[in-house]
Amino acid sequence: MAPAFNRRRPLPSGVPEKIRDTVFASAHTKAPRVLDLGAGSGRVAGPFLNAGDDYTAADLSMGMLGAFQRQHESARLIQADATVLPFPDAAFDIVLLVQVLSGLHGWRRALPEIVRTIAPAGIIAVGRVVSPDDGVDAVLKAKLADILASLETFPYRDKPRDDAMGWLGLHLPANSVHTIARWTTAERTPRAFSERHGSGARFSKIASETGKMAMARLEAWANERYGGLDAGEPEEHRFELSIYRKN
Numbered sequence: 492m493a494p495a496f497n498r499r500r501p502l503p504s505g506v507p508e509k510i511r512d513t514v515f516a517s518a519h520t521k522a523p524r525v526l527d528l529g530a531g532s533g534r535v536a537g538p539f540l541n542a543g544d545d546y547t548a549a550d551l552s553m554g555m556l557g558a559f560q561r562q563h564e565s566a567r568l569i570q571a572d573a574t575v576l577p578f579p580d581a582a583f584d585i586v587l588l589v590q591v592l593s594g595l596h597g598w599r600r601a602l603p604e605i606v607r608t609i610a611p612a613g614i615i616a617v618g619r620v621v622s623p624d625d626g627v628d629a630v631l632k633a634k635l636a637d638i639l640a641s642l643e644t645f646p647y648r649d650k651p652r653d654d655a656m657g658w659l660g661l662h663l664p665a666n667s668v669h670t671i672a673r674w675t676t677a678e679r680t681p682r683a684f685s686e687r688h689g690s691g692a693r694f695s696k697i698a699s700e701t702g703k704m705a706m707a708r709l710e711a712w713a714n715e716r717y718g719g720l721d722a723g724e725p726e727e728h729r730f731e732l733s734i735y736r737k738n
């Protein structure tokens with residue numbers, strides 16, 4: 492999925508800059524050391540690199556890091572698993588987790604490990620796009636879950652992001668939520684959902700025959716409901732940053 496990641500999951504222009512502005516405004520030092528963990532192909536890296544920040548990107552996937560490096564040659568990249576980070580205690584002032592928690596492998600071990608690498612008064616910034624409950628993505632995901640349940644497959648029963656954010660709220664109670672951007676888009680079509688979701692971390696774990704059958708049924712259903720796979724209604728999306736501060 493690495494080469495197509497940014498194309499399938501574009502962020503509106505200006506969002507990476509707002510992420511940097513918001514986390515820097517919350518930092519306890521003027522020149523914070525930033526770890527972009529689960530950095531993927533570098534979707535939010537630009538403003539940090541352009542400003543010459545002390546920025547390190549880490550990801551488990553070499554494919555993602557390869558795609559990152561092709562766009563930002565001089566960036567400091569490290570292949571690392573969030574559950575065993577190769578950094579000393581208190582090595583960073585800001586850890587970014589952008590669109591990471593819902594697919595973070597081993598979050599129960601990863602979160603204490605992340606907290607260990609943050610300096611006192613440092614922050615974890617969890618970023619995510621929030622789409623409407625009745626939007627194309629939410630409706631299709633619920634329908635896909637029903638179809639997969641009828642095939643005795645339950646990839647969405649676990650809710651790692653909710654559980655992980657619950658853990659963070661409990662252990663780092665000084666936190667705040669910032670909506671840093673809102674935009675309206677009609678690009679969330681059934682076809683875009685099936686391309687994006689079909690290449691996502693959780694769907695990829697389903698046996699390939701089951702996955703193909705479920706997607707074919709979903710597309711047939713979406714065709715009827717929306718009158719075509721390319722039909723999209725304008726929907727409001729927002730980008731939310733939840734900031735957790737270490738004591």
Ligand SMILES: C[S@@+](CC[C@H](N)C(=O)[O-])C[C@H]1O[C@@H](n2cnc3c(N)ncnc32)[C@H](O)[C@@H]1O
Nearest residue numbers: 529530531534550551552572573589590595596
């Ligand atoms: C949905 S992508 C988000 C990438 C990037 N933060 C962005 O917003 O464009 C999630 C990333 O988390 C990485 N990831 C998942 N589990 C990880 C782990 N245990 N340690 C490090 N990276 C992990 C994946 O390889 C993937 O690149």
